[in-house]
Amino acid sequence: MHWLMQRPVRLVPIGFGTTILIGTLVLMLPWATGQQRHTPFVTAFFTAASAVSVTGLAVVDTPNYWNDFGLVVITVLTQVGGLGILAGATLIILVVSHRLGLRNRLLVQAETAEFGLGDVRRLLFRIAAISLAVEATIAVILTLRLWVRYDYAFGEALWAGVFHAVQAFNNGGFALYTDGLIGLSSDAWLILPMAFGALIGGLGFPALFEAIRGWRHPAGWSVATKLTLWGSATLLIAGFLALLAAEWSNPYTLGIRPWPDKLLAAFAQNAFFRTGGFNVINIEALGEEGIPVIIALMFIGGGSASTAGGIKVSTFFLLAFVIWAELRGEPDVTVRHRRVATASQRQAVTVALLGVALVVAGTVTLILLTEGVPHHFALFEVTSAFSTAGLSLGLARDLPASGQIVLIALMYIGRVGSLTLGSALALNTRRRLYRYPEEQPLVG
Template sequence: MRSAISSARRPAVTVVLGFAVVVVIGTVLLTLPIASARGQPTDLVRALFTATSAVCITGLAVVDTAQHWSLFGEIVILALVQAGGLGIMTLASLLGLLVSRRLGLRMRLSAQRETKSAGLGDVRTVVLGVVVLSLTFEFVVATILVTRLFTGYDHSFGEALHSGVFHAVSSFNNAGFALFDDGLTAFVSDPWICLTIAFSVIAGGLGFPVFLELGRRLRGKQAWSVHTKLTVGTTLLLLVAGFAFITISEWSNEDTLGAHAPPTKLLAGFFTAVMPRSGGLHALDIDAMNSESLLVQSALMLIGGGSASTAGGIKVTTFAILAFVILAEIRGEPSVHVMGRKLAASTQRQALTIALLTVALVIGATAALLSMTDFALEAVMFESISAVATVGLSTGITPDLPPAAHVLMSVLMFIGRLGPITLASALALRDRPRRFELAEVRPIVG
């Protein structure tokens, strides 16, 4: 038993240590004088926070990215974002492959019938697939952004290239970093910029397994699996619901959508609804939004994007699974069925565990930050969820938090990024049959 537990934990420990090493390297590089625009060393806490935010592809910042960091510092941040994005997608996909290969024969045959394939493939296929997918999307997005910035704005080609590439990498990796002082508010009415970045965030948040299946589907080789259907369907549902609610809520708010023409309101409403899935960029003043809009964005941030993607949160599949569990319980059904398949009890337990632990982490983080600051509960909770779900949206209070709070938020970003992946894989790898059952008991519920 001890060896089984050790082997289950080993992949998770390797992932955590690997990302921790990258954070340390990034922190050291960002403390160098050459990384600062003023040529002075950046203090350790700010460097650590920025490195963690970049590697964990969050986007929260304690300093102005464009003003504080030099070109070298921005390149370091971009490299950390790229490493974090590729690492998350690759490692999550590989862990999923490892879990599938560690399942029993009956479960593996069932999975083959479901996906019409043997799995994600070997390690080389997964790694090359993730790299090619990421670089292809980033190249296309960068080309559109560079062209638009060069032809439609007062940007030299060098400036357009710099900004276009940076925001392409940041958006596809759901990193949330921007090179403009006010985020993307200057482009709130520009569909070329907003829609390109929005769809880049959506693509990055779907996950490599989904794109692998979509590619096979286009070639007529297989139908969509339940995972892909859940990911795509839930993503579309949340986008439509978020867009409708935020747009209606902010329509008359003069500090956000109210000052714009109807076409811009719709564009900005859609952009704002996309970003909580883990994009982290903003074209409206988050702090000026209504409380109900902040609440909905908090919920969307907590849910996040797809599994094995660059998005954070508990993941849309986890949210969808819990919804099916609740529906089955309301109907009084003895088992949970999802799209013509019976949902494994172990999957239900894993989804519930991840969701409740994430909520507990948010509550604990909010309580800790409230004890360190004098900010309102609404702003502190929004910031806590943004850190735990690795989103990067902010009401603007992060730079004003004390150093102890910055260290705490660095830990939250690290746990929020790696926690769901490592926990899910560890739970799945430790799954083992029970040789006997105890007498059933039914405590009073409710």
């Protein structure tokens, strides 16, 4: 155990891997399915990995294949995965910040507004309390709406409310309906609470805590919080307008709806694009114009230290500021009158390029393993798995076992990889007492 204590960051992949294996074994039991039969290993493995990584991709019809026990297991795995992500990110930030030198510790502290080691218990309690409070609020609204408006029995409405509240906040994406949330997409009382739950869960606790604490003075927010909040708002508006423009006349998605329902469905679906996983329109019927936009939004993902995946909003917009500074010939990269450390710029480039490499490698592998699959279908499914978005064009369930294992690996890497990679890059920061002569090789 000495090697584990020397690098506690290793607990994250080990913990997630162990939880996935336990979930797989439980889901393989015959009383987890409606047919009372043993679930094939790959199917159970895929479902457990999707739930723990809060992805929501499925290779079976979730509400019809799994019985109540199986759905409870999926709910528990999603909740454990979501809270584990938040708690793991918390501990990693604390460990990383206290393993750095004083100078870098002050930088991390300024950027994350994090607590001290003595506040770990209080910080974890706050994370759990906020998570459960948001989930409870969503569950109450959904339960009352289903009970009063749709004549559900109270117990049935309560179960549906709790299930979808857990999935929404944790960006899980599993649904109790065969068509996802399409049948409920015109009901704002059901769709909007889940959409806002996914948005809150996808912000990340550092940005969320700082925004709550300093809501009266947003100018005083750290660079990380500004990038996350303003970046998320920008993507939300841009994605909403792009989806409306691409699908407004598509009769299989938004075209047949009255315009208020179009706006509601477009807003909610755009909120779920970046990792929420729910579908309020028929994803398989999307036009070719909308698919590239969705792939880009999924790849970017949500906020750092959140239940969302992807390369993260702060990474994407930090790279945008790096490009802008380079185009203008600026010696420093600045965000709102703050100079961004060179180490953070290199880390952002590393995370983004490794994300691109994983998506390209996964797409090529999937194409090679599956004959006749359209390339953009493979790219969509791979990006969805890596970013833990959970949306699908229907390819995942038709893949052979080898292709599904590729998606499982991407879900696992996309979920724990960003945490461990980010901590490894931060812990690897060091200062040399000397510097080599500088050269400027030709670029471009």
